[in-house]
Amino acid sequence: MDQAANDTVRLLWEHPARPTRGPKPALSLERIAAAGVEVADAEGLGAVSMQKVAGLLDFTKMSLYRYVPGKAELVALMVESAVGEPAPATEGTDWREQLTAWAFQLTASFTRHPWLLDATLGPRVPGPRELAWLERVVAALDGHGLSGAERMDAAVLIAGHVRSIAQQARAAGPDGSPEAGFLAALGTVVHRNADRYPAVAAALAEPGGHDRALDFGLARILDGLGALIDRRTGPGPTA
Template structure:
């Protein structure tokens, strides 16, 4: 494990550490992460810097380094603060309802913090809250005839679908939903060349501009999973 990863583990999983030198701590990792989240929410992840976070907290950049070694660790703390806890487990709630709740809350989280799409790419250290999301999905599918890898793959599949829709929504801002923007751009072209693209023209003629891609895709993923579970049970 790299030194950077070790530092992320220490900050995310270890007990809160006091600065190794200097006066009594005046900051906390929670305040630092919240300041970074506020900047990223307002201006995007690229705007976040140790200098800017320190300024927002009325501290010097050097004083911030007493708590967080660098920007990579800062972003790891921001991600953990922004993702929050997954939906709580509810007795009697079926696996399908549980996965829907997790997916819906993930979609809301990404809409509230679009910069998370950039901050959660590639191999990295996850904090306990973020890992709790994976735990919730895997646990919801326990006892339904799926292997461990299949349950893990389900979590990845659901997250990938939600992230894909969130990426489209971010690209469409501030002009409306992805579907509405697509219709505005392609609609006139398809209509003009309906003889060449008759299926597209007919399908787009019935579009009402509502963004249904998230729910439609989620339902189809869960339908396929339900078919697999039923087949295994039979």
């Protein structure tokens, strides 16, 4: 593990009470993370810098380095702050209901903080809250005939679907929807070329059912998991 990863582990998991040197701390990691989230929510992840966050807190950039080694560690703190705790599983719900609720909770997080889509890419050290999200999925699928690797893969698959739709929603802007702009443009050209693309034209002409890619894709993923679970846990062949 390199030094940056070690620093991130220390900040996220060891909760240092004070900076490593200097006088009694006037800041906290929570305040620093909240200031970074405020900048990213308003201007995007690219606008976040040690200088800007320090200025928002009325501190100097150099004083901020006493608490956070650099921007990578700052972003890790921001992710941990913004992602929040996943809602606990509702008593009496089955695995499918739990994973559906989880997916929509994750969608809401990406909607509130679109920069999380960029900040959570690539290999990195997750914090306790982020790891709790993974725990929810793996625990919901425990005892249903799936291997550990398959339960982890299920979490990746569902999160990937949510991310894809959230990225489309971000590209559409605050007043758009993941499919609306695409369907509007598609409808124009397909209407003029319906003879060349009759199947697409017929699908677009059917009422309702559009702009539900999140729901549709999630349901199909869960259908597939359900079929696999049934094969693993169902009755064996009769003699």
